[in-house]
Amino acid sequence: MIIDSHAHLNDERLYEKTGDIIAGFEANNIESCIIAGFNLKSSDLGVKIAEKYNQYALIGTHPEDCEEINDVVLEKYKKLAQSKVVVGVGEIGLDYYYEDNPAKEKQITAFEKQIKLADELELPIALHVRDAYGDCLDTLKRMHAYLNNGILLHCYSSSVEMVDRFNEFDCYYALGGAITFKNAKKDEVIKKIPLDRLLVETDCPYLTPHPYRGEMNEPKFINLTIDKIASVLEKDREEIIDITNKNTKRLFKKIRWIT
Ligand SMILES: [Zn+2]
Numbered sequence: 718m719i720i721d722s723h724a725h726l727n728d729e730r731l732y733e734k735t736g737d738i739i740a741g742f743e744a745n746n747i748e749s750c751i752i753a754g755f756n757l758k759s760s761d762l763g764v765k766i767a768e769k770y771n772q773y774a775l776i777g778t779h780p781e782d783c784e785e786i787n788d789v790v791l792e793k794y795k796k797l798a799q800s801k802v803v804v805g806v807g808e809i810g811l812d813y814y815y816e817d818n819p820a821k822e823k824q825i826t827a828f829e830k831q832i833k834l835a836d837e838l839e840l841p842i843a844l845h846v847r848d849a850y851g852d853c854l855d856t857l858k859r860m861h862a863y864l865n866n867g868i869l870l871h872c873y874s875s876s877v878e879m880v881d882r883f884n885e886f887d888c889y890y891a892l893g894g895a896i897t898f899k900n901a902k903k904d905e906v907i908k909k910i911p912l913d914r915l916l917v918e919t920d921c922p923y924l925t926p927h928p929y930r931g932e933m934n935e936p937k938f939i940n941l942t943i944d945k946i947a948s949v950l951e952k953d954r955e956e957i958i959d960i961t962n963k964n965t966k967r968l969f970k971k972i973r974w975i976t
C-alpha cells in the first residue's frame with residue numbers, strides 16, 4: 718500500500734476532516750501518511766494527530782517561518798521528538814521564491830541549526846527547496862559532517878542535472894501532484910531519479926494532481942501521482958507502490974516501529 722510521505726493534516730483546512738480522511742485510507746490503498754510540520758505549532762499539532770490516528774510526523778520549521786528558530790524552540794523540538802510517531806525533521810530548507818521571505822542569511826542559519834538538531838536526534842531530514850537549489854547544495858556541503866541519517870528532497874522540482882548533484886549526497890526524492898500538471902515536463906526527471914531513491918507524497922492541501930487542480934488536495938489523490946510515474950517508467954502501478962513504500966521505510970527508519 719501507499720505511504721504519503723508528506724501531508725499537512727495539521728493544516729487548518731484539513732485538520733477538521735482528519736478523522737474522515739484517515740478512515741478513507743484503506744479504500745484508497747493508503748497504508749499511512751507522514752504529517753509534515755512547518756513551524757513549532759504545526760509540528761506539535763502534527764504529532765498529536767499522528768499519535769491519535771497511528772500515523773507519523775515530521776517536526777521542523779519551514780524557511781518562511783525560520784525567524785522563530787532559537788534555542789527554546791529547538792529544545793521544544795527535542796522534547797517532541799521523544800514521541801514514537803516522530804520519524805524525521807522537516808520541512809526545513811530554503812525558499813527564495815517570495816520577495817518578502819526572511820533574508821537568505823537567516824534562512825541558512827535556521828536551516829543549519831535544524832540539520833544539527835536532526836543529527837543529534839539521529840533522524841533524517843525532509844527538505845523544502847524553492848528557487849534555492851544552489852545554496853541548498855552549498856549548505857549540504859558545509860554541513861556534511863551532520864548529515865548521517867538521510868536526506869529527502871520533498872516535492873523535487875529541479876532539473877535532471879541537479880539530480881546528479883544531489884545524488885552525491887545520496888538524497889531521496891519525493892514526487893507529488895506537480896508532475897501530473899499538463900505543463901509539467903517532468904518525464905525526464907522522473908526517469909533520472911534512481912528507483913531506489915523515489916518516494917511519493919501529496920503535500921496536501923497544496924498541489925492537487927491533474928485533473929483535480931483547483932480542488933483541495935487530500936492523500937487519496939496520491940493515486941494519480943502513482944499512475945503518472947507508472948506510465949512514464951512503463952511499469953505496473955503495484956510495482957511503483959511497492960518500490961516507494963520500501964524506500965520510504967528505508968529512509969524513515971522509525972516507521973518500522975509501528976507497522
Ligand atoms: Zn509541505
